[in-house]
Amino acid sequence: MKEMAGIMVTLTAVVFPLHGGDVRAPSAVFNQIFEVFLLLGTAVGVVVVAYTMYHALKYRDDGSEEDPYADKVERPEMGEMPTGGTGGRKVFYSFSISAIIVVSLIAWTYSQLLYIEQGPDPAQEEALEIDVEGYRFGWDFIYPNGHTTNTLRVPQDRVVRLRVTSTDVFHNFGIPELRVKTDAVPGQHTSAWFTANETGTYTAKCYELCGSGHSLMTTEVIVMPQDEYENWYAETEGPTETETAANETGGGDHQIAPATVGGAPA
Incomplete structure (x- = not known):
């Protein structure tokens, strides 16, 4: 059945070839790449700026001499190694997520440019x-x-x-x-x-x-x-x-x- 289905699809493509209206134009592909990079870059910029501004306001010096976090954190003394923390989990998660996003973006962009280089399937076009x-x-x-x-x-x-x-x-x-x-x-x-x-x-x-x-x-x-x-x-x-x-x-x-x-x- 699978072989018959494949033969029918091939015959349909040959007898009724797709025209340019059914094919993604290079201009549409490049516009899509631009939009993806623009949206992703904007999202990253908004997150980074918002995160930075939040911590800048939260931990700003309000002019008082008292430390508002004295009873919440144990600050290391001079020459003492810091203890506690998350064991580097934040760094690991940040690096992993960033690497996944970057690698996925590179792979997707390469596939789009490969389509531009090779063109649509000759069996599906006239x-x-x-x-x-x-x-x-x-x-x-x-x-x-x-x-x-x-x-x-x-x-x-x-x-x-x-x-x-x-x-x-x-x-x-x-x-x-x-x-x-x-x-x-x-x-x-x-x-x-x-x-x-x-x-x-x-x-x-x-x-x-x-x-x-x-x-x-x-x-x-x-x-x-x-x-x-x-x-x-x-x-x-x-x-x-x-x-x-x-x-x-x-x-x-x-x-x-x-x-x-x-x-x-x-």
Whole structure:
């Protein structure tokens, strides 16, 4: 029965793949990590400050010469070892609890970052794969049908996988609002993924100092509803589209190669 259940789950994932709307976006993961650290840090700060202020007020010098705790504690004399106490139990408990919290936090954070590094399970997603080529000072986005453009268009709630490289020097492709960032290395391919849960226009930037036009190496990332994206993508089968208006980066000398089908120009 267990084997049959496993087979049914696998077949369901293959026949009905999950889209980006069912996948945690990198931006959501990083926001969650930030919120956990913020809440935990605030809680620790409140406890420590409250504990310190309580004892500072409780044991403050009120100006009287009498010791209010003279009949409650046995104070050691000069050169005498103190006796009594809790045998270090407070220190042990404090250290143990702190160690458990810190180790648990490190393990949880590592698992979240590992998810960002590896991405969602390929068997449970239908990813859109796009090649990204950086050059001084712009970006080319090459879609599965060979269509090349300077503006990245992606559908909403869809996992997008990027294969990033460079045609000249080192660059770094990043979309800060979507929490995606990876190196663009000449002769090599790096990978990154993201999913956008809201439509809109975002900005992709280069985060590697690559020359005099580095600060201008930006382009638009347009997240479209699924039906609008499908209509746009259906119209791209043909000549290569050049969107210079959306990517005025000073890379006017860069020529986009025509799309090819079967080794011949489309």
